[in-house]
Amino acid sequence: MRGVNSLTALFFSSMILPASLGSSQASRRDAQVVLSGTTDGVTGGQERYDGESVWRVKLGDHDRARREEVVQMFESLGGDIWHTTSDTIDVRLDSTSSQLLMDNQLHATTTIEPFIPDLQSLIDSINVDLESTSTSFKKKNNNRNKNKQDPFNLTTIDTPFHDTYHSVEDLYKFGDKLVETFDGKDGVVVTSFEIGETFEGKKLRGWSAKLQSNSSGSAMSTSGRTRTDRGGGGVTDGIEREFVVQSGQHGREWVGPSSAFYFLHSLILAATSDPSSEAALLLRSFTFTVVPLINPDGYTYSREHSRLWRKNRQQVGSKSCLGIDLNSNWGYKWRYPKAVSPCSESYPGKEAFEAYETKAMGYYLGNGTERGTKIRAFVDLHSYGQLFMFPFAHSCEDYPSDAEMLMEAGLGVAKAMRTKQGEGYEAGQACDLTYRAPGDAIDFAYGVTDIRWSYSAELRDTGTYGFMLPPSLIRPTADEITAGLMYLAKFIYVAEIAN
Known part of the structure; x- marks a missing residue:
């Protein structure tokens, strides 16, 4: 590690880096756009990341205020920002750029270290696990009529479906099996719907579940005891209360869609197995909606061609680059940063809501x-970082009027998640916990549509695997966010319904 003078010396390196970092990574991105041909499951036709590594830049206290400048500098040089906190930045670089980063001067309080020194080796090791779980899933699916455990037997949460990653087609099949298995059972209503199409013509689909109200259900009180719910818990002035979970904005964040479906499946199972349970009460009080994959184009491209693909696959007027960063394209405080190239992983589009999704x-x-x-x-739902955040993301100077309640609920969610699996999660305002650009989904939800309880969750982990979370950690991750979402629903119930 090296450290002298000022972080501004990194900006001097922009005179050197674009010729190397910019050209090498831009050429690789060009290859991403034209990749074609047959693929073989998860790994076939995949772009390789030989010689690339992920670095953690640790800012000293003196440099925290300059986090945004450093992030923008890396982005302008073609670096792929993976994650930020108040005092660290994770960035993916090729071998030439990594050497230049080490050779250029950093502030004395700043350190840099490669925490994923060989990115392709990590991807290769995870792919071995993926191939194994994928093969096991296919065998169980093909042999489901021969007394083998059927991945699409949704009468148990122990289905092997929750132990590996899946194609868009299998994810949607799982959602349809939820409808087939539970709709009409014990008063449960499970429906599917479409909200639109992607640029490539894939369906954007969601699933909703609710439990029809009765006059004898039990309800939570602020003391944790139960009281009698006198009727339409989920209805106010003839309007059903809805709790929406969205995931998959970024193609490479595979654990989000898996966790979203696990949550809905777990909730329905718990409610139908015990009509007097908290799960049943919540399902009577809210319509729970999951849109598990808002970016199926990017997700499919990540699975079949380029594991670290982030954006959607929309044409944006560039001859060599495709895609819009969906989580920078929402219509609240959106602005167009002229310095961001269409090739950038964080390209926000030319206008708010330009992205189909x-x-x-x-x-x-x-x-x-x-x-x-x-x-x-x-x-x-996103990954990674183990965070649970409330608005606003675009600026810490814009503070929500409900900040105290949002923070209280968020702290409870983080505790519920930690209690479930032992993994620590941090709660707070998005702009403070991680660098976010204008046009964030939770800012739009809170600032425009008036959804009071708006949050963004960064799931596992904190950097060991990053976006390449192994299949063995899918279920624990989904289990803990399920505990967190259940806590949030109970908190809202007590705040808005029970009293």
Whole structure:
């Protein structure tokens, strides 16, 4: 590690880096756009990342205020920002750029270290696990009529479906099996719907579940005891309360869609197995909606061609680069940063809601009354970082009026997640905990559609695997976010319904 003078010396390196970092990574991105041909499961046709590594830049206290400048500097040089905290930045670089980073001067209080020194080796090791679990899943699916455990037997949470990653087709099949298995059972209503299409024509689909109200259900009180629920717990002025979970904005964040479906599956199972349970009460009080994969184009491209693909696959007027960063394209405090190239992983588009996916989901969030619902909660699942954050993301100078309540609920969620699996999660305001650009989903949900309980969750881990979370950690991750979402629903119930 090296450290002298000032972080501004990194900006001097922009005279050197674009010729190497910019050209080498831009050429690789060009290859991403034209990759074609047959693929073989998860790994076939995959772009390789030989010689690349992920570095953690640790800023000293003196440099925290300059986090945004450093992030923008790396982005302008073609670096792929993986994660930021108040005092660290994780960035993916090729071998030439990594050497230049080490050779250029950093502030004395700043250190840099490669915490994933060989990115391709990590991907290769995870792919071995993926191939093994994928093969096991296919065998069980093909042999499900021969007394083998059927991945699509949803009568148990122990289905092997929750132990590996899946194609868009299998994810959607799972959602349809939820409808087939549970709709009409013990008063449960499970429905599927479409909110639009992607640039490539894939369906954007969601699933909702609710439990029809009765006059004898038990309800939570602020003391944790139960009281009698006198009727339509989920209805206020003829409008159903809705709790929306969205995931998969970024193609490479595979654990989000898996966790979203695990949550809905677990909730329905718990409610149908015990009509007097808290799960049943919550399912009577809210319509729970999951949109598990808002970016199926990017997700498919990540699985079949380029593991670390982040954006959607929309044409943006560039001859060599595709895609919009969906989580920078929502219509609240959106602005166009002229310095960001269409090749950048964080390219926000030329205007808010230019992306097909954000436009469709934004309409869904903003027009609940057309469906007879009022959305009370919106949680956007991402990875990685183990964070649970409330608005605003675009600026810490813009503070939500409900900040105290949002923080109280968020701290409870973090505790519930830690209690479930032992993994620590941090709660707080998004702009403080991680660097976010304008146009964030939770800012739109809170600032435009008036969804009071709006949060963004960064799931596992804290950097050991980053986006390449092994399949053995899918279920524990999903289990802990399920505990967190259940806590949030109970908190809202006590705050808005029980009293």
